[in-house]
Amino acid sequence: MTLEERIFDIPSEHEQNVCGEFDVYLKKIERSIGVSILSRDGGIKLIGNEGQVQSAKQVFFELLELSRRGNRITEQNVDYAISLAMENKKGALLMVDGDTICHTISGKAIKPKTLGQKQYVDAIRKDMVVFGTGPAGTGKTYLAMAMAITAFKSNEVERIILTRPAIEAGEKLGFLPGDLQSKVDPYLRPLYDALYQIMGADSFQKNMEKGLIDVAPLAYMRGRTLDNAFIILDEAQNTTQAQMKMFLTRIGFCSKVVVTGDGSQKDLSPDVKSGLEVAEKVLGKVEGITFCKLTSQDVVRHPLVQKIVTAYEEYESKTARRKDSYDIKHRKRVRSASGT
Numbered sequence: 001m002t003l004e005e006r007i008f009d010i011p012s013e014h015e016q017n018v019c020g021e022f023d024v025y026l027k028k029i030e031r032s033i034g035v036s037i038l039s040r041d042g043g044i045k046l047i048g049n050e051g052q053v054q055s056a057k058q059v060f061f062e063l064l065e066l067s068r069r070g071n072r073i074t075e076q077n078v079d080y081a082i083s084l085a086m087e088n089k090k091g092a093l094l095m096v097d098g099d100t101i102c103h104t105i106s107g108k109a110i111k112p113k114t115l116g117q118k119q120y121v122d123a124i125r126k127d128m129v130v131f132g133t134g135p136a137g138t139g140k141t142y143l144a145m146a147m148a149i150t151a152f153k154s155n156e157v158e159r160i161i162l163t164r165p166a167i168e169a170g171e172k173l174g175f176l177p178g179d180l181q182s183k184v185d186p187y188l189r190p191l192y193d194a195l196y197q198i199m200g201a202d203s204f205q206k207n208m209e210k211g212l213i214d215v216a217p218l219a220y221m222r223g224r225t226l227d228n229a230f231i232i233l234d235e236a237q238n239t240t241q242a243q244m245k246m247f248l249t250r251i252g253f254c255s256k257v258v259v260t261g262d263g264s265q266k267d268l269s270p271d272v273k274s275g276l277e278v279a280e281k282v283l284g285k286v287e288g289i290t291f292c293k294l295t296s297q298d299v300v301r302h303p304l305v306q307k308i309v310t311a312y313e314e315y316e317s318k319t320a321r322r323k324d325s326y327d328i329k330h331r332k333r334v335r336s337a338s339g340t
Contacts, residue, residue, distance in 0.1 A: 004053045008060050009043040014067040018060065019044075025078045029059055032082045055085040062093045069097065076300055080114060083297065089115070101146045102153075105200040110146045116298040117143060123290040129248070129257045131236075131279065134294025135309040140260040141234050145194045148230040151256065152212070158228040159212045162191045163247075165238040166217035188215050191234060218243055227252030236261035236276040238268055244275025264316060 010018055019026040023039070030037045035048035035056040044060070046053045059081045063073055071077070077093070084092045096118045100111045112118040117139050123130045124147045132140040148160045192215065195204045207213040218239065233239070233247055236259045251257055261276045268274060283289050296309040 002049070003047055004050055006046045006053050006057055007040070007043060008046060008057055010060070010064060012042065014064055017067045017073050018063045020073070020078075025063070025073065025075070028075075028078055029056055029082060033059070033085070055082075055088075058085040058090055062091075065094055066097055071097065076113070080297075084115075101143070102150045102198065104197050105203075110143075110198065112143065113139070113300045114298040116292070116294045117300075120292040120294065121147065123292050124256070124258055127288055127290045128255070129251070129259070129289040131259045131261075131276070131289070131291045132294065133261055133263060133276065133280075133291070134298060135262055135264065135296060135313070137299040137305045137309065138294035139298070139300055140262075140294060141190070141232070142194055144232050144258040144260060145191070146198060147258070148232060149195075149198050151230045157230045157254070157256065159214065159230075160207075161221075161226055161229050161231045162188070162195075162213075162215045162234070163218045163221055163232070164188060164191070164234045165236075165243060166219065188217075191215055191232075218247060221247055221250050224250055225252045226250050226255055228254045229256075231255060231257045233257070233259045234261075235265075236279075237263050237266045237274050239275035240268070241273055241275045241278045244279050248279070264312065 019039075020028075026037055026039075026044070029035070033048070033052050033055050035046055035052040037056065038045040038047070046056045048056070059078075062081050062084075063077065066077060067073055081093050092115055096112050096115060099118060099121065100109045101121065102110050104110060112121050116134075120130070120132050120140070121143055124144065132144065134140055145162075148157075148162075151157045152160050192204075195213070195215075199207075204213065208215070218233065229252070231251070236244065238261075239247070247259075248257070259276070259279070261274075263274065263277060266274050280291055284291060296313055299305055299309055
């Protein structure tokens with residue numbers, strides 16, 4: 001096999017950011033792609049077959065460009081750059097990084113970090129109703145919140161409405177102690193946390209008092225028509241078919257709706273179909289409605305979370321296949337026994 005050698009220059013001011021402390025990122029790229037990487041003054045030497053060298057070069061090129069844009073390179077950046085290079089998706093990481101939605105109160109840029117997240121954000125910009133599904137850590141709710149706040153601040157909508165079904169782990173509001181606010185707060189806390197981070201507590205509180213931001217359980221949407229609003233339904237896997245229909249028929253003029261959920265985290269009883277699952281079957285071909293499915297590749301939390309999500313996805317897929325196989329065999333036995 002013929003080996004290729006390529007020199008890739010990395011300016012000294014970007015070297016630690018791109019290669020990682022003690023070259024930890026460099027070693028990860030070397031292991032993942034199967035290329036040999038030698039450090040040299042002002043850069044690195046790549047040694048391997050043509051495909052390996054090209055993939056490694058693409059990874060370093062995109063990481064260096066991220067560093068030049070002022071980003072602190074993370075392990076997640078490196079892992080994602082490697083996966084994109086292995087799929088020969090040139091420039092994808094830089095395209096994703098170039099889409100800043102808004103900034104947090106501390107000045108941190110909020111932007112999609114994967115192609116799946118970018119497609120999700122683009123769908124929210126384009127369509128009136130978007131369903132974002134996928135495992136924990138894929139940014140479904142956080143990105144939707146950032147888009148809602150951006151639309152609100154730019155006067156595209158007059159208010160933000162955030163809602164969740166207030167039934168989780170078998171608890172119903174009527175059986176919980178305290179007044180309404182103390183009952184619903186635990187269910188809505190993740191939404192509050194995101195709003196505080198992006199808007200700041202003072203701005204959030206003022207807009208809440210003016211009625212411009214409304215955070216409430218899904219049951220309180222009944223009977224309302226929601227005009228000129230950006231509406232987010234979170235944890236939609238815990239809606240019933242009737243609740244989902246009720247919610248979607250609340251949509252008014254000049255409004256935008258994002259529905260987020262994770263089908264693997266359903267808290268409904270086994271005999272109740274999730275409204276999220278039914279909606280995809282019923283509305284999948286309706287113009288103006290987009291379904292975006294995020295996967296373990298879009299997880300942007302600790303790298304271990306991505307491994308956990310992938311492991312569960314594989315387990316659940318195998319379990320589903322075994323169940324399908326059992327159901328088919330069972331039906332055959334029933335038909336055989338009945339003589340049909």
